[in-house]
Amino acid sequence: MKKVTDFQAKVYEALKLIPEGRVTTYKLLGKFIDCKSSQAIGQALKKNPFAPDVPCHRVIKTDLSIGGFYGEVTGEKITDKLKILSKEGVIFEDGFLADEKQLIDLAKR
DNA sequence: CATACCGTCCAAT
DNA sequence: ATTGGACGGTATG
Numbered sequence: 207m208k209k210v211t212d213f214q215a216k217v218y219e220a221l222k223l224i225p226e227g228r229v230t231t232y233k234l235l236g237k238f239i240d241c242k243s244s245q246a247i248g249q250a251l252k253k254n255p256f257a258p259d260v261p262c263h264r265v266i267k268t269d270l271s272i273g274g275f276y277g278e279v280t281g282e283k284i285t286d287k288l289k290i291l292s293k294e295g296v297i298f299e300d301g302f303l304a305d306e307k308q309l310i311d312l313a314k315r
Numbered sequence: 316c317a318t319a320c321c322g323t324c325c326a327a328t
Numbered sequence: 329a330t331t332g333g334a335c336g337g338t339a340t341g
Contacts, residue, residue, distance in 0.1 A: 232323065233324075245321080273322085273323075274323095
């Protein structure tokens, strides 16, 4: 059962707003949904009750790093996401976003 | 209802 | 640069 709260619903929407080849950070995402905590987003994404309908791989840390998606910073799933992201147009280098210009500000744009 | 846990961010050193 | 603490929300007892 999808026990999504208002908070998670916002995260879901924000994620859908991200165009292909664009990435967002937990903080930017949180700012967009008026959430003052990116921590909760990371945790909610990790649990991802709506996975894989939600492209949580498009959400990165404020460092422009992947930060770890399913609880792993270095894993085969992470590498797979990097592959998908690079296919979308987002290039990650050693787990870090190669082009910060790929960052989209949901609250701005 | 309270507590514990999760994961990230911010701040301090 | 590195480490620790704090924050917010979720989940569970």
